[in-house]
Amino acid sequence: xxxxxxxxxxxxxxxxxxxAILARLATGETTVNELAKPxxxxxxxxxxxxxxxxxxxxxxxxxxxxWRPAKLEAAPLEKASAYIDxxxxxxxxxxxxxxxxxxELQLKNKEKKNARKRKGNR
Amino acid sequence: MPAKEKETVxxxxxxxxxxxxxxxxxxxxxxxxxLVYKCFTEPEHVMKWGGPRSFVMQNxxxxxxxxxxxxxxLHSTTGKKDxxxxxxxxxxxxxxxxxxxxAWDDDNGNPGNExxxxxxxxxxxxxxxxxxxxxxxxxxxxxxxxxxxxxEALDKFAEYFALVSRGGAR
Numbered sequence: 080x081x082x083x084x085x086x087x088x089x090x091x092x093x094x095x096x097x098x099a100i101l102a103r104l105a106t107g108e109t110t111v112n113e114l115a116k117p118x119x120x121x122x123x124x125x126x127x128x129x130x131x132x133x134x135x136x137x138x139x140x141x142x143x144x145x146w147r148p149a150k151l152e153a154a155p156l157e158k159a160s161a162y163i164d165x166x167x168x169x170x171x172x173x174x175x176x177x178x179x180x181x182x183e184l185q186l187k188n189k190e191k192k193n194a195r196k197r198k199g200n201r
Numbered sequence: 202m203p204a205k206e207k208e209t210v211x212x213x214x215x216x217x218x219x220x221x222x223x224x225x226x227x228x229x230x231x232x233x234x235x236l237v238y239k240c241f242t243e244p245e246h247v248m249k250w251g252g253p254r255s256f257v258m259q260n261x262x263x264x265x266x267x268x269x270x271x272x273x274x275l276h277s278t279t280g281k282k283d284x285x286x287x288x289x290x291x292x293x294x295x296x297x298x299x300x301x302x303x304a305w306d307d308d309n310g311n312p313g314n315e316x317x318x319x320x321x322x323x324x325x326x327x328x329x330x331x332x333x334x335x336x337x338x339x340x341x342x343x344x345x346x347x348x349x350x351x352x353e354a355l356d357k358f359a360e361y362f363a364l365v366s367r368g369g370a371r
Contacts, residue, residue: 089338092338093338159338162338163224163338166224166335167224167226168253169253170224170226170333170335171226172253172254173250173251173252173253174226174228174331174333175254176250176251176252176253176254177230177240177250178228178230179250180240180246180249180250181230181231181232181236181237181240182231184236184240184246185232185236
């Protein structure tokens with residue numbers, strides 16, 4: 080079930096704080112203490128978020144029991160964005176069709192108007 | 202008071218974060234806004250364009266009012282599985298704004314993960330600019346353990362896109 084991973088990724092990304100943590104980690108690996116600062120959150124709260132992110136494979140953590148710096152892992156994020164790209168193609172293609180349909184519709188309306196005009200002129 | 206401060210700080214940092222879960226598309230149509238709006242909100246029009254190529258929107262119904270439902274089936278013209286989708290209207294402000302929930306049916310005919318679609322239409326010198334946004338991958342309900350439904354919807358969607366890619370639709 081390869082999509083289970085994707086579900087876990089999206090579930091982890093659904094939280095704005097966790098997304099902010101990822102954005103922070105995108106600038107480089109850092110410790111829980113550093114991460115907690117801008118959020119004004121308790122260390123255990125930050126740790127809980129990190130656990131969710133780690134479980135989703137979005138970050139990895141150092142082995143050092145004292146420091147355990149967190150680091151961003153790119154692969155699952157890329158998968159999630161690839162999934163959204165699929166939706167983008169779905170809509171892009173639909174909107175291409177909408178564009179064609181609207182052009183067709185307006186041509187028809189014009190023809191109708193012209194026909195009416197011609198009738199009226201007679 | 203400290204609690205309030207906390208809230209503010211959190212919102213600030215959250216808004217600074219990237220938004221990996223939102224899809225945003227803009228398009229310009231050479232048509233008046235009323236016409237583009239109709240194409241989104243009148244079934245006879247939706248069925249003429251809804252869905253990617255090699256699919257036809259069928260059995261499309263919509264009750265365009267806040268809380269009203271919409272539903273339709275993407276029928277494959279290449280003999281693949283039909284895909285049902287549906288949702289609920291959230292906001293309606295003709296002819297410039299409409300938003301609704303969007304979900305694929307799972308194998309049992311129940312709605313899977315619900316995403317939110319927001320459509321804004323802006324008229325500029327006879328042209329209509331469409332801003333389309335889709336967000337909410339996935340909902341809180343899904344997060345709280347209904348991962349199966351979300352997974353199924355994903356499976357279907359992925360399956361469908363494998364087909365589209367093979368067909369070289371673009």
